[in-house]
Amino acid sequence: MSRFMNYAIQLAQMVDGQTGINPPVGSVVVKDGRIVGLGAHLKKGDKHAEVQALDMAGENAKDATIYVSLEPCTHHGSTPPCVNKIIEFGIRKVIYAVKDTTLASKGDEILKEAGIEVEFQFNENAAELYKDFFTAKRNSIPELTVKVSSSLDGKQATDSDESKWITNKEVKEDVYKLRHEHDAVLTGRKTIDADDPLYTTRVQDGKHPIRVILSKSGQIDFEQQLFADTASPIWIYTENENLKNQSNDKHIEIICLEKCDSTAILKDLYQRGIGKLLVEAGPNVTSQFLQSHHLDELILYLAPKLIGGSGKHQFYKTDQVIDLPEATQFEIVYSKLINQNLKLKLRKK
Amino acid sequence: MSRFMNYAIQLAQMVDGQTGINPPVGSVVVKDGRIVGLGAHLKKGDKHAEVQALDMAGENAKDATIYVSLEPCTHHGSTPPCVNKIIEFGIRKVIYAVKDTTLASKGDEILKEAGIEVEFQFNENAAELYKDFFTAKRNSIPELTVKVSSSLDGKQATDSDESKWITNKEVKEDVYKLRHEHDAVLTGRKTIDADDPLYTTRVQDGKHPIRVILSKSGQIDFEQQLFADTASPIWIYTENENLKNQSNDKHIEIICLEKCDSTAILKDLYQRGIGKLLVEAGPNVTSQFLQSHHLDELILYLAPKLIGGSGKHQFYKTDQVIDLPEATQFEIVYSKLINQNLKLKLRKK
Numbered sequence: 001m002s003r004f005m006n007y008a009i010q011l012a013q014m015v016d017g018q019t020g021i022n023p024p025v026g027s028v029v030v031k032d033g034r035i036v037g038l039g040a041h042l043k044k045g046d047k048h049a050e051v052q053a054l055d056m057a058g059e060n061a062k063d064a065t066i067y068v069s070l071e072p073c074t075h076h077g078s079t080p081p082c083v084n085k086i087i088e089f090g091i092r093k094v095i096y097a098v099k100d101t102t103l104a105s106k107g108d109e110i111l112k113e114a115g116i117e118v119e120f121q122f123n124e125n126a127a128e129l130y131k132d133f134f135t136a137k138r139n140s141i142p143e144l145t146v147k148v149s150s151s152l153d154g155k156q157a158t159d160s161d162e163s164k165w166i167t168n169k170e171v172k173e174d175v176y177k178l179r180h181e182h183d184a185v186l187t188g189r190k191t192i193d194a195d196d197p198l199y200t201t202r203v204q205d206g207k208h209p210i211r212v213i214l215s216k217s218g219q220i221d222f223e224q225q226l227f228a229d230t231a232s233p234i235w236i237y238t239e240n241e242n243l244k245n246q247s248n249d250k251h252i253e254i255i256c257l258e259k260c261d262s263t264a265i266l267k268d269l270y271q272r273g274i275g276k277l278l279v280e281a282g283p284n285v286t287s288q289f290l291q292s293h294h295l296d297e298l299i300l301y302l303a304p305k306l307i308g309g310s311g312k313h314q315f316y317k318t319d320q321v322i323d324l325p326e327a328t329q330f331e332i333v334y335s336k337l338i339n340q341n342l343k344l345k346l347r348k349k
Numbered sequence: 350m351s352r353f354m355n356y357a358i359q360l361a362q363m364v365d366g367q368t369g370i371n372p373p374v375g376s377v378v379v380k381d382g383r384i385v386g387l388g389a390h391l392k393k394g395d396k397h398a399e400v401q402a403l404d405m406a407g408e409n410a411k412d413a414t415i416y417v418s419l420e421p422c423t424h425h426g427s428t429p430p431c432v433n434k435i436i437e438f439g440i441r442k443v444i445y446a447v448k449d450t451t452l453a454s455k456g457d458e459i460l461k462e463a464g465i466e467v468e469f470q471f472n473e474n475a476a477e478l479y480k481d482f483f484t485a486k487r488n489s490i491p492e493l494t495v496k497v498s499s500s501l502d503g504k505q506a507t508d509s510d511e512s513k514w515i516t517n518k519e520v521k522e523d524v525y526k527l528r529h530e531h532d533a534v535l536t537g538r539k540t541i542d543a544d545d546p547l548y549t550t551r552v553q554d555g556k557h558p559i560r561v562i563l564s565k566s567g568q569i570d571f572e573q574q575l576f577a578d579t580a581s582p583i584w585i586y587t588e589n590e591n592l593k594n595q596s597n598d599k600h601i602e603i604i605c606l607e608k609c610d611s612t613a614i615l616k617d618l619y620q621r622g623i624g625k626l627l628v629e630a631g632p633n634v635t636s637q638f639l640q641s642h643h644l645d646e647l648i649l650y651l652a653p654k655l656i657g658g659s660g661k662h663q664f665y666k667t668d669q670v671i672d673l674p675e676a677t678q679f680e681i682v683y684s685k686l687i688n689q690n691l692k693l694k695l696r697k698k
Binding site: 162300305317320 | 499514515665679680
């Protein structure tokens with residue numbers, strides 16, 4: 001694998017989770033064996049990665065090679081097409097790692113026509129990075145990850161609603177990182193009532209996700225600490241029109257949908273620029289989103305204990321009985337021990 | 350760590366699970382840098398490891414060093430004390446890895462009095478091997494391992510009782526090895542009714558565990574294939590006296606206890622020579638034995654799927670609600686991927 005392509009992908013990974021519904025992209029301009037420019041797409045609306053790198057390179061971009069983690073774009077979006085900029089700066093060769101299947105016209109063809117050498121250098125890490133992005137873009141639905149902390153026997157709390165602490169401090173810190181990597185965190189009203197959590201990221205200089213609360217009935221207690229916290233916006237999805245009049249806080253938005261099912265919420269979130277959503281909720285909301293056919297990933301933290309009881313707070317319950325061959329099936333991406341708690345990263349098959 | 354002590358421990362590990370209520374022990378006799386004898390305790394009633402190794406060494410044992418995984422015994426049990434044999438054969442030095450805290454008199458003191466050099470060379474692997482043995486011997490209770498195959502959300506079957514297959518073929522093969530390493534496998538009557546399993550070991554030249562069935566009510570259907578299988582004895586624990594008259598098969602034994610709780614069964618099994626018991630059962634029996642304070646290990650196979658439903662077959666249910674700080678706590682000994690299923694070996698803390 002090329003060293004410079006690796007750098008471009010590393011740059012892309014650095015901004016993963018802060019580009020909203022845009023893909024995280026990294027780029028490196030190389031001339032005579034030296035990096036003369038580098039860039040990453042920092043935020044929807046900001047310059048694309050190639051443009052950042054070319055601007056840094058300036059005149060050095062002439063006859064240079066540009067590495068990009070994703071095929072350069074051809075469309076006028078919030079910024080002009082990157083292919084134009086590449087041609088304009090006199091780049092001799094473009095190397096990219098993943099074909100953008102969502103483009104209307106092909107970036108590499110336009111570049112070739114302009115006399116630029118183009119190389120598609122497939123890279124698995126980059127492909128992995130964009131897999132969910134392509135699906136999300138095609139469906140206009142955010143990339144969906146559900147996070148669950150549970151006992152070995154699949155419970156999020158005891159029958160008497162005790163859930164502090166199932167896992168440990170080190171897991172909590174890992175969850176902060178997860179929040180940092182997502183545009184928004186969604187939970188249910190009951191979890192707010194029970195735990196009054198802030199859903200912020202306690203990572204140094206970390207990014208706080210938008211806090212999304214699902215409350216069909218709209219029985220919200222605005223006295224809770226979460227609602228006083230202005231670290232990031234709070235969006236409340238409800239079917240109750242009256243809720244709109246109950247808060248004047250600028251950072252709180254009430255969103256009324258006729259039907260607050262998972263697909264309707266996901267579609268609406270995407271329209272609002274949420275590209276990556278993390279669900280961190282109690283059994284009901286967790287089960288609801290785990291059943292969504294838009295589910296991409298499950299992050300499961302298992303504490304090495306047994307909770308027992310009747311299973312009131314099993315993290316996964318469904319109204320229908322599902323036949324075993326139809327049970328939701330995952331691929332284990334990795335398992336990792338975090339101070340005697342197990343982290344499983346699972347991709348829905 | 351000494352090479353020869355390692356060999357002695359390896360020999361012990363080879364016979365782990367076939368020595369009943371006796372400990373698995375390995376021994377190596379070394380003279381002039383060469384192994385002149387080796388042995389292992391093969392079965393309760395058979396020669397001890399040291400005796401095997403000394404007999405193999407014969408006259409070469411004179412002035413030799415003997416390595417033993419466990420401190421040599423001093424008592425007349427089914428065989429004469431090993432210390433006598435060691436003295437008789439003219440061994441110059443004895444090296445052992447674990448002190449036998451269950452001996453009435455100390456083996457190493459008797460040997461030292463006879464003019465033999467004795468070295469206690471602590472070994473962690475050996476200590477691990479005997480930890481549960483010592484507890485078991487002190488309590489006259491078998492070493493207890495519960496094995497569970499479940500979905501990620503802690504279910505052994507769907508609400509419609511479908512459980513074939515939660516895990517996969519490779520897990521099944523791992524379970525055969527587990528069975529081989531235990532003297533007996535215990536299950537409930539309902540599991541026999543539902544799956545009609547044989548509970549044998551399909552390992553080449555493997556040892557079949559004794560099949561133990563728990564049926565308080567004694568509602569046994571002797572027409573099932575298990576009862577026709579004579580690969581190893583079948584013991585049925587019941588509170589129903591009448592069951593005794595219902596089978597004449599030689600390989601089937603009906604054991605009536607006034608109260609078939611887990612402790613009573615464990616005590617009785619130990620008296621019958623069961624040193625290591627594996628529980629492989631449905632939710633009720635599994636939950637019962639997971640609640641036993643005699644539990645040593647939990648082997649959890651997790652299939653990467655979600656089953657949902659109401660949780661009728663959650664593997665762990667209890668009548669009482671347990672406060673979170675009192676929840677059964679484990680240490681994760683290891684986690685291992687078996688063809689996309691996760692094996693967790695957990696020790697009760």
